[in-house]
Amino acid sequence: MTAELVRTPGAFGLGQVPARLQPDAVTTVVCGYCSTGCGLKVHLRAGEAVNLTPDPEYPVNLGMACPKGWEALNALEAADRATRPLLRNRDTGALEPVSWSRAMGEFVSRFKAIQERHGAHSIAFLSTGQMCTEEMALLGAVFKFGMGGLHCDSNTRQCMATAHVAYKQSFGFDAPPFNYADFEESDCLVFVGANPCIAHPIMWQRVLRNPRNPEIIVLDPRRTETAMNATLHLPLTPKSDLTLLYGIAHALIARGAVKRDFVDAHTAGFEEFARFVAQFTPERVCADAGLERAAFDRCVELIATRERVSFWWTMGVNQGHESTRTAQAIINLALMTGNIGRPGTGANSITGQCNAMGSRLYANVTSLFGGRDFAQAAHRQEVAEILGIPAGVIPSAPSWAYDQIVDAIESGAIRGLWVIATNASHSWIHQDRFNELAKKLEFLVVQDLYPTTETARRADLVLPAAGWGEKEGTLINSERRIGLVKKVRRAPGEALGDFSIFKLVAEAWGCGDLFREWRSPEAVFQILQRLSAGRPCDITGIRDYRHLDAEGGIQWPLPEVGSRKSEAGSEELTSHFRLRTSGFTERRLFADGQFFTPDKRARFLFDLPRPVAEPTNSEFPFTLLTGRGTSAQWHTNTRTGKSAILRKLYPADCYVEIHPDDARLLGIAPHSPVTVSSRRSSLTATAFVTPTVSPGQVFIPMHYDAVNRLTFASFDPHSRQPSYKHCAVNLTPQ
Ligand SMILES: Nc1nc2c(c(=O)[nH]1)N[C@H]1C(S)=C(S)[C@@H](COP(=O)(O)OP(=O)(O)OC[C@H]3O[C@@H](n4cnc5c(=O)[nH]c(N)nc54)[C@H](O)[C@@H]3O)O[C@H]1N2
Ligand SMILES: Nc1nc2c(c(=O)[nH]1)N[C@H]1C(S)=C(S)[C@@H](COP(=O)(O)OP(=O)(O)OC[C@H]3O[C@@H](n4cnc5c(=O)[nH]c(N)nc54)[C@H](O)[C@@H]3O)O[C@H]1N2
Ligand code: SF4
Ligand SMILES: [Mo]
Numbered sequence: 001m002t003a004e005l006v007r008t009p010g011a012f013g014l015g016q017v018p019a020r021l022q023p024d025a026v027t028t029v030v031c032g033y034c035s036t037g038c039g040l041k042v043h044l045r046a047g048e049a050v051n052l053t054p055d056p057e058y059p060v061n062l063g064m065a066c067p068k069g070w071e072a073l074n075a076l077e078a079a080d081r082a083t084r085p086l087l088r089n090r091d092t093g094a095l096e097p098v099s100w101s102r103a104m105g106e107f108v109s110r111f112k113a114i115q116e117r118h119g120a121h122s123i124a125f126l127s128t129g130q131m132c133t134e135e136m137a138l139l140g141a142v143f144k145f146g147m148g149g150l151h152c153d154s155n156t157r158q159c160m161a162t163a164h165v166a167y168k169q170s171f172g173f174d175a176p177p178f179n180y181a182d183f184e185e186s187d188c189l190v191f192v193g194a195n196p197c198i199a200h201p202i203m204w205q206r207v208l209r210n211p212r213n214p215e216i217i218v219l220d221p222r223r224t225e226t227a228m229n230a231t232l233h234l235p236l237t238p239k240s241d242l243t244l245l246y247g248i249a250h251a252l253i254a255r256g257a258v259k260r261d262f263v264d265a266h267t268a269g270f271e272e273f274a275r276f277v278a279q280f281t282p283e284r285v286c287a288d289a290g291l292e293r294a295a296f297d298r299c300v301e302l303i304a305t306r307e308r309v310s311f312w313w314t315m316g317v318n319q320g321h322e323s324t325r326t327a328q329a330i331i332n333l334a335l336m337t338g339n340i341g342r343p344g345t346g347a348n349s350i351t352g353q354c355n356a357m358g359s360r361l362y363a364n365v366t367s368l369f370g371g372r373d374f375a376q377a378a379h380r381q382e383v384a385e386i387l388g389i390p391a392g393v394i395p396s397a398p399s400w401a402y403d404q405i406v407d408a409i410e411s412g413a414i415r416g417l418w419v420i421a422t423n424a425s426h427s428w429i430h431q432d433r434f435n436e437l438a439k440k441l442e443f444l445v446v447q448d449l450y451p452t453t454e455t456a457r458r459a460d461l462v463l464p465a466a467g468w469g470e471k472e473g474t475l476i477n478s479e480r481r482i483g484l485v486k487k488v489r490r491a492p493g494e495a496l497g498d499f500s501i502f503k504l505v506a507e508a509w510g511c512g513d514l515f516r517e518w519r520s521p522e523a524v525f526q527i528l529q530r531l532s533a534g535r536p537c538d539i540t541g542i543r544d545y546r547h548l549d550a551e552g553g554i555q556w557p558l559p560e561v562g563s564r565k566s567e568a569g570s571e572e573l574t575s576h577f578r579l580r581t582s583g584f585t586e587r588r589l590f591a592d593g594q595f596f597t598p599d600k601r602a603r604f605l606f607d608l609p610r611p612v613a614e615p616t617n618s619e620f621p622f623t624l625l626t627g628r629g630t631s632a633q634w635h636t637n638t639r640t641g642k643s644a645i646l647r648k649l650y651p652a653d654c655y656v657e658i659h660p661d662d663a664r665l666l667g668i669a670p671h672s673p674v675t676v677s678s679r680r681s682s683l684t685a686t687a688f689v690t691p692t693v694s695p696g697q698v699f700i701p702m703h704y705d706a707v708n709r710l711t712f713a714s715f716d717p718h719s720r721q722p723s724y725k726h727c728a729v730n731l732t733p734q
Contacts, residue, residue, distance in 0.1 A: 028055045030475050030483030030553065032130065032468030033068045033634055035351035036060060036202045037477025039552060040069055042469070042488045049073055049469060049488035059552045060180060060481065066201040067632045071646050073469065075449070075639035076489055082451045082464030083493025095451065095462060100494060104508035106461055110443040111147070112509075114416040120148040124405045124414045127154040127363070128421035129356035132473025132485055134524035135498040136355070138515070139420065140364025142502050145393045146511030151414065153366070153402040155422040156359045158429075161401075161719040162318035163349035164360050166327035169718075170603050172596030173371055173536040174360050177340060177589035178310070178348040179479050179555070183207045185344035188215040188306035190299075192241065192330055193316015193725075197225035199628045200314075200350055203478075212344075215302050219244070220316060221625060222657075222699060223692040232298055235694060238623050239726050240289040242322055242609040245329035247285025248300055249336065250277040257304035259338030266593035267335050269604035276606055308344030309337060315352070315627060319725045321613050324718035328605045335602050341590035350478050354468075357476035361537050362528055365399060369531040374398055386530050389514055401720035402428070403713065409437040416443040420498065421465070425454035426636040429722040431708035432681050447501060453638050454705060465498050466491035467639075473499065473521040474548065476556070480537075483553035484545055499524075532556075536596050555587050612726050613714030620678065620728035622662070622698050624710055627725065629701025637703045654704035656685040658731065662696070663689040666731055673734040676700065678727055681709035684734065698729065 024045055029052075031038045039058025043051040052073060056063030085103035086095040098106075111123050125143055127136065136154075143149040156164075167174045183189070183206040196204040204226070207216070218230040219241065227233040236244055252258065253274055263270045286293050303309050311330045317323055327349065334340045334347035351357050361371050372379035375396055384391035400408060406428070408414040417438075428434045438444060438458050446459035449467045456462050470491040474482050491497070496504070499521055506512045518524050522545050532539045541558035548554055595602045616623055632649035634640040641647065656676055658668060668674055670689040675682050676698070683706035693699050700707050702724070712727035 027486060027488065028058060028549070028552075029469065029486045029488060030354070030477075031065070031069045031072060032354050032475070032485060033072070033639075034200060035354055035356060035478040036200050037354065037475060037481055037483050037553065038065050038069050038202055039483070040065060040072065042486075044488060048490065057552065060477065061202045064202050064205050067646055067649055068634055068640060071640070071643040073489070074643040074645075076467055076469055078450065078642040080450050080452045081492045081495065082449060082456075082462060083495055084464060085494070086451055086459075086462040088460045095459070100496075100504065103461060103463060104504055107445060107505065108508045111416050114442055115148065118415050121150045122414055123147075123149055123416035123418070124151040124400075124408070125149070125418040125420060126402065126405065126422055126424055127152065127359075127365070129154060129156045129159060129353035129359045130421050131355065131498050132471070132475060132521060133355060133358035133362050133528065134473045134521040135502065136359050136363040137369070137524055137528055138499060138502045138518055141387075141518070142506045142509075142511065142515065144364060144395055145389055146506055146514050147509055150395050150397060151400045151405055151408070153399060153405060154359055154363065155353070155427065156356050156363075157402040157720065158319075158427065158722055158724070159315070159352040160318065160349070160356045160360060161366075161721040162323040162327050162716060163351075164366070165719040166324050166331065167349070169324070169605055170328050170331045172598070174367075175536055175589055175596065176349050176351070176357075176478065176480065178346040179588050180206050182310050182344050182346055182348070182588065184210045185212070186210065186214055186308050186310040187212055187344060188217065188302050188309045190217045190219070190303065190309065190311045191226060191230075192219045192311065192313040193318075194312055194314035194350060195220065195224040195226045195628060196312075196314075196350070197229065198631050201631045203350065215306060217299055217302060221694060221697060232295065232302070234289075234291055234295055234299060237288070237290040238625060238697065239320055239612050241317060241320070242326045242329055243280060243285055244289040244291070245326065245333065246277045246280040246606070246609075247282060247289075247296070248303065249273070249329070249333060250280045251282055251296075251300040252304055252333070252336065253277065255300070255304055258336050262338035262593065263336060266595070266601055267604060268599065268601040270336065273332060273604035273606055303333065303337060308342060309334075309339045310344055310346050310348060311339070312348045312350055314350045316725060318349075318721055319723055321714050321716060321723045321726070322607070322610050323716040323721055323723070325605065325607045331602070332604050332606065335604065341588065341593060343588075346588065354477070355475040357478070357480065358474070361476070362531075368394070369528070370535040371537055372535070383531065387527070388517070393514075403715055403720055403722070406434060406437060409440055412440075415441060417441050418445045418447070419455055419459075420447040423448075423453045423455050423636040423638060425458060426705050427702070427708065429708055429711045429724055430680060430713040431711075433713070447498065448638075449495075450638055453636065463501055464493065464495040465501065466495045470495070471497035471499065471521075474525060474545075477553070480555045481553040482539065482542070482548060482556065484548045533559075613723065614679075614712040614726070614728045616696070616728045620730045622696060622729050622731060624676070624678070624727050624729040625693070625697060625699045625725050626702050626707055626711065627699070629703055633701065633703040635703065636705070650703075651686070654683065654685040654700065654706060655688045656731075657688045657690050657693045657699040659693050659695045659697070660689050660691060662731070663687060666733060668731065668733045675732045675734055676710060676729050677732070678710040678712065678729045680712070683707070683709055698731065
């Protein structure tokens with residue numbers, strides 16, 4: 001059966017580029033790196049992509065792209081692409097090529113054997129925000145409804161779990177409210193723990209198009225490229241955000257800057273919040289956050305007086321030990337000042353990966369399809385009816401989070417692991433422990449473009465995946481825009497699209513019948529539309545992939561109106577979003593102040609700040625910050641490292657940013673090798689002596705393989721997102 005499916009030309013990814021593309025045409029494909037979701041015009045010759053240029057008509061990027069986008073085809077051409085399944089020979093220990101039938105045979109027999117010995121829930125998967133929504137949906141359905149699995153998570157936990165939980169609790173649904181037009185329409189943009197100049201450079205280009213001469217406030221311990229371009233930089237002590245944001249709320253209340261009408265009509269819990277923040281006096285806050293009073297006062301004044309204030313946050317917030325309450329402290333500021341639902345406003349979480357939003361809504365991992373709850377019988381029943389499956393196959397229990405899955409490998413509760421489109425051996429916090437535990441696994445399957453990633457090298461079975469541009473499906477960007485990825489290249493050798501691999505798994509496992517209707521990515525898109533009906537993320541108004549293509553992507557929600565699929569951009573469709581037409585279709589949520597909670601009111605949520613998990617001391621006197629290094633490096637560098645052009649744009653070897661005062665005290669010369677050690681491990685990096693970090697802090701980009709040997713595994717209690725941006729380290733010159 002398996003071999004037969006693989007041989008079927010076209011149907012499972014081995015065939016030609018789909019006939020719907022003209023052989024020598026130009027076609028727009030959404031970028032598969034970051035969540036900006038730029039449109040890239042791919043130039044085809046004889047049906048194969050030969051080049052690309054940014055699409056001037058795509059409403060996101062308006063003809064711009066960052067270096068990763070320009071070089072996106074390069075990653076597909078790498079010499080080390082996985083072209084055949086590889087199975088570890090138990091005698092020699094080497095990974096050896098095998099057929100897909102053999103690979104699927106091993107996959108099924110070894111995972112099933114583990115389940116028989118240790119229970120159905122002793123296998124798990126870790127997946128990604130970097131596949132198409134249709135692929136994620138199929139994976140989540142096959143694993144949970146077909147294979148009897150329960151525990152699964154994705155790298156979205158490392159990235160967006162905090163925003164997901166914060167929005168859900170505050171707004172009643174995981175709904176980032178903004179449009180990119182808000183970058184251009186704001187009078188004051190407040191970036192908290194975000195460095196868009198590097199991490200979202202095309203969003204930053206949208207900021208630069210703002211004609212209102214906006215104030216730009218940046219809250220970041222480092223003087224980043226974004227901070228250098230700000231009108232006000234608050235270099236707060238790492239992880240003092242919660243205290244500072246409560247202090248700002250208190251000062252806004254003290255100067256009468258609360259929008260009472262909005263608060264009274266559309267929110268709940270403000271009085272308690274106002275009483276709570278009274279203790280966060282400017283004196284206390286400035287002392288705790290290490291800020292000058294004048295800068296604090298200026299920040300409060302700008303937020304109080306500008307008509308349109310927008311708040312933007314990214315990993316400096318999401319990756320922290322009290323991150324959910326920190327994100328909600330930002331939301332609280334937007335709510336109390338009425339800065340939501342109007343142009344140029346909002347409490348706006350910028351997403352990370354190209355499809356982290358898809359994984360939050362449709363991956364069936366943390367939430368049941370469509371942002372539903374596994375624990376609610378009514379939700380399970382709805383999904384069962386829509387999918388035509390027995391409600392009994394849908395688990396009612398929640399899955400363990402990523403860190404709990406890792407702990408369960410240690411305890412022996414998890415024995416088999418399937419890793420898809422994430423490089424956990426590099427990116428997971430306290431990497432050495434993860435890599436030690438990986439040895440305990442009875443079966444580790446890695447599904448990736450390259451057999452050379454840190455994780456794939458440890459696998460028992462490597463499944464060769466097709467990448468972006470070699471398959472079809474949709475991605476959801478930061479402004480909730482669903483964009484199309486097209487197959488413009490043939491995958492090398494026997495590599496298959498993830499969708500096809502999941503179909504093969506379902507067939508080989510013996511649960512293929514449950515997924516008969518899940519024939520193709522577009523068929524799954526239609527299933528997801530049905531699953532979205534009546535939900536805040538309703539997309540029943542989208543006609544088909546062609547509609548997405550014609551519109552330059554479509555933002556959710558877009559419900560079907562009456563019995564007719566909507567013309568996006570033509571009319572006001574629901575009271576939940578505002579429709580604007582300024583050349584492009586742009587919609588933001590909450591224009592009517594109606595939130596997704598049962599009483600339609602947004603919540604003020606807050607807690608006392610807590611100390612960091614690993615404070616500095618005399619032995620480990622520096623705080624290690626980590627994050628993005630350059631716009632040319634993507635995460636663990638498996639893709640960006642393949643481009644000779646991108647390689648010229650960043651330092652080849654790991655470097656550590658050190659303040660000149662600290663370098664002088666320790667006798668560290670610029671560009672000399674330094675040992676950076678934490679309680680867990682150490683690495684060697686080149687000293688980059690620079691005042692962009694404050695004394696007592698150092699910064700190492702996450703793209704170099706050893707950085708997470710140092711990080712300390714602590715987690716936010718609500719989102720279980722790792723606190724990658726804080727641990728104690730020591731420096732020694734070599
Ligand atoms: N070039 C490039 N672009 C990317 C990516 C990439 O790998 N490369 N990855 C994408 C993904 S998945 C993500 S999630 C985003 C991440 O995008 P960003 O979050 O913007 O990037 P980071 O550099 O991880 O972190 C942002 C800032 O948080 C600051 N920070 C550290 N600790 C604190 C703190 O306690 N408080 C505050 N306020 N700030 C703090 C850091 O100094 C850093 O400048 O980027 C996306 N875009
Ligand atoms: N210290 C520190 N660590 C961090 C962070 C930090 O700021 N500091 N940030 C965290 C964040 S926000 C994130 S998002 C994670 C990212 O961490 P990872 O997800 O581990 O990083 P990537 O390098 O993007 O890994 C994606 C993998 O999928 C493969 N791949 C790409 N496309 C496809 C596809 O279509 N199919 C398949 N099957 N495989 C594919 C790539 O080759 C690569 O191996 O790192 C986290 N780790
Ligand atoms: S900004 Fe993001 S989406 Fe746009 S080209 Fe760069 S990586 Fe791709
Ligand atoms: Mo991320």
